Amino acid sequence: MADPRRSGNPATRAGAARTPPPVTSRQAAFHDRSRGLLVRLSRLPRLVIPAVMLALMLIGLSAPVPVALVALGVAAAFVGWLALLSWPVLDLRGRLVRVLMVALVAGSAVARVNGWL
Numbered sequence: 001m002a003d004p005r006r007s008g009n010p011a012t013r014a015g016a017a018r019t020p021p022p023v024t025s026r027q028a029a030f031h032d033r034s035r036g037l038l039v040r041l042s043r044l045p046r047l048v049i050p051a052v053m054l055a056l057m058l059i060g061l062s063a064p065v066p067v068a069l070v071a072l073g074v075a076a077a078f079v080g081w082l083a084l085l086s087w088p089v090l091d092l093r094g095r096l097v098r099v100l101m102v103a104l105v106a107g108s109a110v111a112r113v114n115g116w117l
Contacts, residue, residue, distance in 0.1 A: 023088065034085055053078070060108055061117055068112045076105040 023031070041049065053075060060072035083098035090098070111117045 027088065031085065034081070038085075057105075057108070060112065065112055069109055072105055072109040072112070076102060076109070079105055
């Protein structure tokens with residue numbers, strides 16, 4: 001017979017469930033301001049956002065530098081915004097991936113300005 005105190009959720013049994021840290025009023029305001037845009041983005045077809053990000057990165061890596069910097073700036077801002085929204089509930093690995101993504105886009109911009117790409 002199963003233990004009634006044992007959760008039926010495998011993630012909970014494995015200890016993966018954790019409560020997110022308390023949200024500050026500034027974080028809550030940021031999340032509230034972002035909610036409308038997130039809802040609109042979620043209504044788009046699934047491939048629109050990855051396609052737009054791919055287009056921004058290709059423009060950023062191949063267009064003249066002034067246009068490239070604008071495209072890479074938009075891409076970095078979008079990735080950074082999503083990282084900030086998800087930051088409170090991420091573990092260390094998830095945070096590291098978000099930081100690396102922003103650094104990759106910012107590094108691409110630095111490389112374009114210096115003529116390395």
